Amino acid sequence: MTQPPSTPAPAIAQDGPLPRQRRTYSIGELAKMFEVTTRTIRFYEQEGLLAPERRGQTRIYNEKDRVRLKLTLRGKRLGFSLAEIREVVMMYDAMPDGNRRQLRRLLEILADKRANLERQLEDIRLMQLELDDVERRARDVLASLGDQKD
Amino acid sequence: MTQPPSTPAPAIAQDGPLPRQRRTYSIGELAKMFEVTTRTIRFYEQEGLLAPERRGQTRIYNEKDRVRLKLTLRGKRLGFSLAEIREVVMMYDAMPDGNRRQLRRLLEILADKRANLERQLEDIRLMQLELDDVERRARDVLASLGDQKD
DNA sequence: GCCGAGGTTTACGTTAACGTAAAGTGCTTG
């Protein structure tokens, strides 16, 4: 991904105990970092959400890959499907040389996601009120149980 | 949910062309009302999220059932599993005669859900910023395409 | 030289949340 033509990525760059500028990650590192399994990461690649470089057979993830994974997981937490996430991600990548139709389509998708987020905000607000209510009642009952034994 | 002990729910109360106080619903009505299929509603019942009365074989839903369905669907939109939703719903129902342990457990669950919602709020905020960014770039590209034809 | 820690592919298994089809019941309407 990283388009910036710089930094040819020195093979292992073992120049200190904690290299301050870590540019690549193994699949295992990413897995721990985000608390997912390597299977998940490979699956996301298979689904077209990631496309790490290879050193021989081994996958090498760079900073951009890491960000993508982060965004993907965030999307998942918000209930988006991998297909939806891929839609935005791919459009985004194709953007620089996209034609009008594609760009307008992208804007449509974005508006759609936005509307979705707005509804989720409202849902969260309502849900919080419900939880407030349930909790208040639960505490009341607990209090009324004040001196009984169980 | 609504526990208010009142209103014994008169069987059918057919007293007008458009009974202003509709207390019961058919499965089809609820399905249209919430834009889900009847299959979905029956499935939720099977999963212990609903328990409508029966008139013979037919399911009769009252106001409380309707609210439950609404809350269930809201939970779903927020990415909760049916199992999670059921957990809260069942605890809530068992509340009045719940013992301390159950009530504390309920409070735990609520705190958990709350934390979840908080993270979702943050995720939404971040996601909105991302969308802002993507949209801005897309508009820029579109503008730069100003006079080309496609 | 071999061993363990990580990486890889291939492929079948699993779970949640329904979809879909078949076959039957019950009312009411022309």
Place this chain on the structure above:
DNA sequence: CAAGCACTTTACGTTAACGTAAACCTCGGC
């Protein structure tokens, strides 16, 4: 009374998003 419509049960099918197992490579260290 036949047709139609809404409801019912039963049961197999489907999709997304991984889990899990087997069998393999490869590299640094003892």
